[in-house]
Amino acid sequence: MGKLVFSVLMIVIWWMLHALQMDEEVAMQTVHEAKRAVDRAAHAAAQQVDRDKLEMGIISIDPALAEVATLSYLRNNLSLDTQLAPLPGSFLRDQVEVKAFAIINEDESFPYTYRNPLYDYEVTLRRPGVVLIAHVKYPRLFGVIAPVEWDLKGSAELVY
Template sequence: MYKLMLIVLMMTVWVSVHFLQTDEEMAMKLLYQGKHALNRAAHAASQQLDPEAMAEGILRIDPNAAASAAAAYLQANLQLDAQGNPLPNSPVRERVNVLVFDVINDDHTFPYTYRNEQYDYEATLQRPGVVLIIHVVYPRAFTLLEPVEWDIKGVSELTVR
């Protein structure tokens, strides 16, 4: 009888550990999805040229168009509404917050080293670009564990050919 109880106890432990591992894998999948979405959004934002400056031969990113493009790409890739809240098929379960959206234009000399002490981020840009940091939360399957939260960081430069 004691062997049967030991088997049941060990199976309970094994299943619990398996669920914890699966939960961790789902969290990492969300991190990768968030990073890919952020990279796409930053790249789309960095390609939004200011047409008036372009007519003068100056490469400058239009901040309003860049913000719109970044928001559209985040919404499409993470399936969010306009306020950053998840839609029914979204991989995230909580609101995605844009913490930093900085457009680095020709008002800086390049190469330019961008530093953000608050989020411990540094990047060197060779030409105009966009820095984007979002906050993503993964609520754990086990309510005893704290949710996993990330400040996902990315940068993209204007590409010219």
């Protein structure tokens, strides 16, 4: 009888360890996919040239177009709706929050160092660029690990 109870307990422990490993692997896949989406969104925003200023020889990012591009890339790459809430079939379950979105334009002197102590982020830009910080929550599969949330940071410069 003791061996049977021991065997059942070992099977339960093995299942929990297996669930923990699966949860951790899916969490890593989630953070990598979300980080790629944030990087792509920042890059897309940084490429939105202000054509009116460009005609005057000033290289600048159009803030309105940059914001639209950022949200569009986040929605498309993370399967989100217009409120940044996950669509059916998305690997996320909670709404994505844009915590910081900064456009560093020609009115700054370059190289420019962007600092955000709240999110412990610093980046040096050599030309006009965009900084994006988005908050993503991991939808745990089994509830074996504690809730996991990330502030994913991305930046990009205008390429010309």
